[in-house]
Structure formats: C-alpha cells, structure tokens
Amino acid sequence: MRYDVRLTIDYSYDAVSDRARNVLRLLPSDIPGQQRVQQRMLKVTPRPGERYDRVDFFGNATSAVAWHQPIQAFSLHLTAQVERIAVAMPLDLSPPLAGLAADIANVHTLLPTAPHHFMAASPRVAPMAATTEYARGCLTPGMTALQAVEAVGRALHRDMTFDPEATTVDTPPAEAFRNRHGVCQDFAHVMIAALRGIGVPAGYVSGFLRTFPPPGQPRLEGADAMHAWVRAWVGQETGWIEFDPTNDQFAGIDYITVGYGRDYGDVAPVRGVLRSSGGQESRQAVDVIPLEAVPEVRR
Known part of the structure; x- marks a missing residue:
C-alpha cells in the first residue's frame, strides 16, 4: 500500500x-x-x-x-x-512467557535491535509496581510471550480512555495510568512499563496512522496526526512485533513508521x-x- x-x-x-x-x-x-x-x-x-x-x-x-x-x-x-x-501476522512461535528470559540471554549482541536495550528503565518510563501488577492480572497459565503482549494491549484499550485533554507531552505514565485517561503517547508508555514489568522487552514507535472518516463523510484535509504504538520482542523465532493499544490492533498496512526508541524521548x-x-x-x-x-x- x-x-x-x-x-x-x-x-x-x-x-x-x-x-x-x-x-x-x-x-x-x-x-x-x-x-x-x-x-x-x-x-x-x-x-x-x-x-x-x-x-x-x-x-x-x-x-x-x-x-x-x-x-x-x-x-x-x-x-x-x-x-x-503487507505482512501476514506470523505464527506464534514465541516461547512461554516464563521461558522468554532464556531467549533474551541467548542474544549475544548489543546492536540497536537487541532486546537488552528495551528491558530496563528508560528516561520517561520507570518501573511501576501498579502496571506490573496490572500486567500480571492479564496473564493466564502457559501463555506465550506473544499472547501476553496482545493480552496486555487489549486490556489497556478496554480500561483506558482516549482523552486529548487529560494529559500533556510531559505527563508521567504513572499519572496517565492512575487516571486511566490519555492519548496515544500515554497508552504506549503505560504498555511499555507493563510489559517490561513482566520481563518482555518493549519500546516506542513513532509514526503516522491512516485514519478513516465517519461512514458517508469525506476525509478532512489535515485531520490526521502523528501516532505512537508499541513494539515488543517475543523471542528469537518471532523477534519484534508491534501492537497499538490505542486502537486495539497489531500494526499493519495503515501504519507508517518514523522512528524507534525506548520511549518518546528517543523519537x-x-x-x-x-x-x-x-x-x-x-x-x-x-x-x-x-x-x-x-x-x-x-x-
């Protein structure tokens, strides 16, 4: 496309x-x-x-x-x-979430795509007990790493409200999560914190999203905006996947990537x-x- x-x-x-x-x-x-x-x-x-x-x-x-x-x-x-x-969603060859740490340990490189850069605290996303507990509540026994990413993303879409008046570019993720309101940047930061808390390397994606006008109405010039979503590393077989918690979907052909980073500050x-x-x-x-x-x- x-x-x-x-x-x-x-x-x-x-x-x-x-x-x-x-x-x-x-x-x-x-x-x-x-x-x-x-x-x-x-x-x-x-x-x-x-x-x-x-x-x-x-x-x-x-x-x-x-x-x-x-x-x-x-x-x-x-x-x-x-x-x-257009890329088909890969088969879920990711390990059980409990086994993801072994896959991470077997990555012997510090190239930019290495999962090690996306595991610990970054300048805008610190460890948060509340998001870690929330993520654990989304898990079921035997869940794969990919299933865990999807479960956390879909839960945040369900439980958080998109509200452009609720936050600013400098709002801490802890505040956005506590109030359950925010914009795409907040959804992404909260999901990154939640995934890192359960051992899944996660980072921030900045780019553009093709939007759809209401049925029967023309698209408005200048109505789109820059967007943010999440990438997560789910094992050596599958590698990186991208999920958009704001819109409850994996990133597909409507998403144009501008930059990758640990959080918004990098991009x-x-x-x-x-x-x-x-x-x-x-x-x-x-x-x-x-x-x-x-x-x-x-x-």
Whole structure:
C-alpha cells in the first residue's frame, strides 16, 4: 500500500528568540520487509544557518538545525511517499512467557535491535509496581510471550480512555495510568512499563496512522496526526512485533513508521532549546493519503 504523507508544524513565539536549536525526527526510513520510502523531503523555514542530517543509534533519520539570527517563528514541512508492505501476522512461535528470559540471554549482541536495550528503565518510563501488577492480572497459565503482549494491549484499550485533554507531552505514565485517561503517547508508555514489568522487552514507535472518516463523510484535509504504538520482542523465532493499544490492533498496512526508541524521548519529532521570553504557540496538520484503493475495513 502506497501513501503520500504531508506534515506541517508551525511554531511562533511572543518574543524574538535567539540561538534556537532543534533536533528533528520526522523523516520515515526504509525498514526491510516492512516499509519502503520512495521519496522524502523535510523543508525548514526560515532556512537554518546549520543543518546536519544523520542516522541515530536506533536507525532513525535525524536532522539537527540551528539559527544564528533571531527568529520569531519557524515552520517544518514534510512530504514523503511511502510504501507499506503487507505482512501476514506470523505464527506464534514465541516461547512461554516464563521461558522468554532464556531467549533474551541467548542474544549475544548489543546492536540497536537487541532486546537488552528495551528491558530496563528508560528516561520517561520507570518501573511501576501498579502496571506490573496490572500486567500480571492479564496473564493466564502457559501463555506465550506473544499472547501476553496482545493480552496486555487489549486490556489497556478496554480500561483506558482516549482523552486529548487529560494529559500533556510531559505527563508521567504513572499519572496517565492512575487516571486511566490519555492519548496515544500515554497508552504506549503505560504498555511499555507493563510489559517490561513482566520481563518482555518493549519500546516506542513513532509514526503516522491512516485514519478513516465517519461512514458517508469525506476525509478532512489535515485531520490526521502523528501516532505512537508499541513494539515488543517475543523471542528469537518471532523477534519484534508491534501492537497499538490505542486502537486495539497489531500494526499493519495503515501504519507508517518514523522512528524507534525506548520511549518518546528517543523519537520526539521536535526537540530543542531557544532563548526567548513569553509564550509560544504551535500548530500541526497531517495528511496520510492512500494512493491505491483498499477496502475501508477496520481490523
């Protein structure tokens, strides 16, 4: 399935800012067997005095930009054409959850895809007794690692409420879980904490999700948004799988990946510093436009 992706993010400040610097993770990349990027471009306005494009440790395309002149606003505009490859859900060859630790111990590498990076606390996801207890309550005897991931994800979808007014980008996962309200970032962080608590390596995925308009209504331009979901390592045979607790489904052809990390901090779309005073405003618009006709079927 091929998509045109367009993203615009505008920032404006009450006062002129000086020495602004940002790290951007907005460009999708090729993922063997899952995603092919046919073209991509990230335009930054006004043009920064410095721009350095590289690939970070986890394989994410990263752009570092800086302005040496004062600015009071800047815009980011992404255009990309991405092919999402349809992949059938693999057979469940994952070990029983109790045996997953042995599979992890048999991975003798620290490459970015190694499960060891995704087991312990990360800057935004600390161990939480409450989520560990919750995850244990989702398990049944003899459950495989893959079944455990699915059970935890589906339970969180059932028990948490999507509420864009309940949290901010800095809300701790413990607070979102305690209130059972949040957005996709919160669902992902809570699920990551829950899985790590029962011994399943888990990380954060940032990207785009094709959305469906209400029946009989046209899709709205700019109505889509960046999305977040979870990847979990379920053994040497199956490897990494991806589950979206916000929408209660495994990630499929409607999902376009931008970045992988331990939590949001590793894949934040825009992260930086500036010197200014007063407040700021930001606006975001995303379009994920399919270039092929597919049945409007929700999984």
